[in-house]
Amino acid sequence: MASAAVLWFGENMSAVPLRSSKTVASAARSVTVLGATGSIGDSTMDLLRASPDRYQVEALTANSNVAALAKLAREFDARFAAIADPNLLEDLQDALAGTGTECGAGESAVIEAASRPADWVMAAVSGAAGLKPALAAVDRGATVALANKECLVCAGDFFMQRAAKAGACILPADSEHNALFQALGSGNREELIRVIITASGGPFRTWASADIEQATLAQALKHPNWSMGQKITIDSASMMNKGLEVIEASYLFALKPDEIDVLVHPQSIVHGMVEFSDRSVVAQLGVPDMRIPIAHCLGWPDRIVGPSAKLDLAKIGQLTFEVPDFKRFPGLRLAYDALRTGNGATAVYNAANEVAVAAFIAGKIRFGAIAGLVEATLEDWMRSGNQAPLTSADDAIVVDHIARNKAATLLPQIAAKAS
16 A cells, blocks of 8 residues: 655664655555454444445454454454454354354464454554564564554564564554654654653542552542553553553664653643654644544555544643653653663563552552552562563563563562552
8 A cells, every 4th residue: 555665763673664655545455453342443443434445354353252253243244253262263153154254263363363464454452462463464564553562562672673574564553652653754863852752640640649559449440531441541540551651662663761751741632742853843632532543553654534523722722741750650660660671671560560450450459559569570570680682472471471470479568568
């Protein structure tokens, strides 16, 4: 669909295209959606639904929701459907009987879905389980809209190297990284001063440290602007999610930690900014709706008509910005520490946070102990002397597994310390 793109760091260093010549699509674009029944998948399918003549669905996957996956496969006449739970193959086959849609189950089937010949792949399988399918799409040189944080947080270096080697095109689907993606096209690498990722501040933006420490699950799930899944909403409340985004930005755009700043922006209208050497700051704005960055990826290098609401700045009235407080939200500081440490530390950060959030949801630790568990796990990892560059998906999965086990081991003492 697109002609050759000019890459931010050249062909051998980045797979994120910042400039390209537009072309007109001559035929329907084939797409695959990995994680079609999740929140990102739902937004993607909504956009596909709005342009039925423009896109042809090659493959869809889901974790365990057979009914929702089968419904989508029927609606979009998908050629292949895969359910990640290997025990649900028969259920999926029964649900799609008579449709002509091929079915598969288990990790290998999800990887097969990513390997099929779709022009464009939405990589929205959450967690470490999304890494190998995303790599399968990358290795065949596909255009990959990346919404899976773990691909970069756990394996950023070799993931982007593999993409560049295969000639794959990585399009950031997260709102913040997509904003940077759009703004970076206004200049060249040597003109860059810094990028700025915005954060809503979550539900605890104005809370005192002692109150944040004792916050309940119900309070953590009351995000002021975005409607998201439970885990990411809690990450937003702790600002761990913003830490993950800092790590992602570093790997996506080959940026040093000191070239990435965060500003708290409660209105969630400005999603990202880039400052250049002439002190011009280019920003991307939009209402809080994930369909906007996904639509940008889905149409790239063109723009498609999106269903999101019009941005009415006069009605909003004002846009405000604050410096993030690392003392009240230590998870953000820890992300920078992990990024500077490298050699698997960002994978440890992510894994420990997932264990901590699960423990908080289960009532095993207080909200304030989430960052404490992540910090303790990172410190243990650095003391272990096992740090080494990660060169494969298996390397990343091993580090993820070790970190989860260590976090689980440290959990009782962190819980006792916080009580």
